[in-house]
C-alpha cells in the first residue's frame with residue numbers, strides 16, 4: 526500500500542486511514558475521531574469518504590467493531 530498523505534493538515538496517510546477501517550471505523554466521523562484526518566480544513570473529506578465507501582464495498586462488513 527502507498528504511503529500517500531491524504532490529510533495534509535494533520536499529516537495522516539492512507540495507510541493510517543486503512544488501519545482505522547480495519548480496526549472497526551465505519552464512517553468518516555469514526556475516521557476523524559481516531560486519526561484527526563479531516564478535522565481542520567476539510568479538503569480531504571471527499572477522499573476519506575471514498576476510502577470508507579470502497580472499504581465497505583470490498584470488505585462486505587458494515588458492522589461496527591469498536592465503540593467510540
Ligand code: FES
Pocket residue numbers: 531532533534535562563564565566567568569570
Ligand atoms: S487536508 Fe485534511 S483537514 Fe485539511
